[in-house]
Amino acid sequence: MAETSDQGVTGDPHWNLTPLPADRGAPDLPRLAEALREFNDLMTGAVAPPDLVKEMLRQVEAFNSELRAHQVPERDQIIGRIDVPGRAQGLIPVVHTDSSGPDHLHGRVRFGRYYLGRNGAVYGGAIPLLFDSLLGRVSNGGGRLPSRTAYLHVDYRSITPIGTDLRFEARFVREEGRKRFIEGALYNGDTLCAEAEGLFITLRPGQA
């Protein structure tokens, strides 16, 4: 499956994004995020030998020590930006878009072992995380002004399995003044795993 970035707001003046610095490792950051995602999945599923654990601890502590010297204010941060593929972070699993438009987003997602709750099922809290991102993308797509989640209602209809390609749909339902109602659903084949309804509020000018 091809990597897909959070598209739809890139270059949109509403988001007021500063240009990405080309020389600050940005091209490698999505690959680093991919490696870290795989690390999380492998680490979750492994019982590693003690020497390997010791060596990983040494290396991770060494990276932490270097990174402490390179902390920047939020406005200069690269990881998490919507114009970087997969946002270069591992919080939300990578989403692959099959079809998108001003009022919908359809695609696929796979939760790795890192997201395991129990008995092969995705941890329940990870599902609203996904829906917030998907519904937020629909709300903020189509050239609309930025909005913020006011509520997110999730119904769990059946177990969501890890390690399986799942299909999602999200759609813009209606708008009432500053209120936007967005719905989404997550399927394993024909089985409905979860569905969500979100209220997103258009931010007023200057509202941070």
Ligand SMILES: CCCCC/C=C\C/C=C\C/C=C\C/C=C\CCCC(=O)SCCNC(=O)CCNC(=O)[C@H](O)C(C)(C)COP(=O)(O)OP(=O)(O)OC[C@H]1O[C@@H](n2cnc3c(N)ncnc32)[C@H](O)[C@@H]1OP(=O)(O)O
């Ligand atoms: C600027 C960044 C925004 C965040 C977006 C982040 C990233 C976006 C990036 C890229 C976009 C692409 C992808 C998007 C991905 C993810 C999106 C995630 C978005 C979030 O994850 S964001 C964090 C979680 N989110 C919060 O942290 C909200 C905290 N909160 C507030 O910031 C305020 O609470 C706010 C602004 C929501 C409203 O405040 P406000 O003062 O502007 O407006 P007000 O209260 O007047 O509400 C107006 C009308 O909505 C009704 N209303 C309000 N809340 C309601 C509720 N809960 N239930 C039922 N009705 C409700 C009122 O009753 C009134 O209705 P009426 O007009 O009919 O009287």
